[in-house]
Amino acid sequence: MNTAAIPTVDRLRIQDRAAYELLYRLVMPSVVRLVRRNGGNVADAEDVFQETLMVLFEKVQRPDFRLTASLKTYLITIARNIWLNRLRARRTLLLNNLADCDNLxxxxxxxxxxxxxxxxxxxxxxxxxxxxxxxxxxxxxxxxxxxxxxxxxxxxxxxxxxxxxxxxxxxxxxxxxxxxxxxxxxx
Missing domain, CATH: 1.10.10 (Arc Repressor Mutant, subunit A)
Structure with missing residues (x-):
């Protein structure tokens, strides 16, 4: 990926629509791969990516926000954490549902x-x-x-x-x- 093509935090901070669209084109395929390799589908990946962008949007609004890794790495890490939390929730829900079968x-x-x-x-x-x-x-x-x-x-x-x-x-x-x-x- 061409790092020069990645939008800057300043462009994201001013809500530059083109910057967010560029992130979608550059990072979304990696999020789809991540989610599909871990039991999800494209719709799951789209949801995760939207939530990831919401987290990014909130973070870049903070004046003290600093990237300590590349923007792509940062976004994929956020997406990975969101997806892992959803998998944990699904597993817990499934286990709870199985345990509840005895009490039906x-x-x-x-x-x-x-x-x-x-x-x-x-x-x-x-x-x-x-x-x-x-x-x-x-x-x-x-x-x-x-x-x-x-x-x-x-x-x-x-x-x-x-x-x-x-x-x-x-x-x-x-x-x-x-x-x-x-x-x-x-x-």
Whole structure:
């Protein structure tokens, strides 16, 4: 890659659209390779790259921001960390789902209702996330309908919002379960 073609931090700081587009062309293929080699797909890579650019945008606005590596290395490191966090979250979610299979009620799936614990966790989410997650998981509202209702531009934005809201509820659930576990450990 031609390092002279990489945009400067100053261009990124002033939100030069061409600089961000250039980063997309120069760095996105590496992020796609990284994500695909580690169990993801192109859509996952696009989400990760968008989140990476948001992190970069926030960082370059800080007056004390200094690059200690090349911009490409910096971005790939951010993308790698984001992807690893998502993989950890997926693995934890999968393990939690498998553990919960032992506690499922003996009734058909169409009669199954959300547990009180899930509803309590959901009630602690922001109103936006509460509404989004209820629409997606309880009302089975199609994403296309949500796109129009929320004014989102594409499915990736919708998927990102859904992911962030699920993570928000998951943090509440993990904190609640830890508190419950430690409060019972003295019994």
């Amino acid at each position: 009620p003996d009734q058909p799936a169409d009669e199954f209702t959300p547990t009180n614990a899930v509803l309590r966790w959901l009630d602690q989410a922001t109103p936006f996330c509460r509404a989004l997650l209820r629409a997606v998981f309880f009302d089975n509202e199609p994403m296309e309908t949500l796109l129009a209702r929320m004014g989102w531009k594409n499915k990736h934005t919708a998927a990102n919002q859904k992911y962030k809201c699920v993570q928000q509820v998951k943090r509440v659930a993990v904190g609640t379960n830890r508190a419950h576990f430690f409060s019972r450990s003295g019994d």
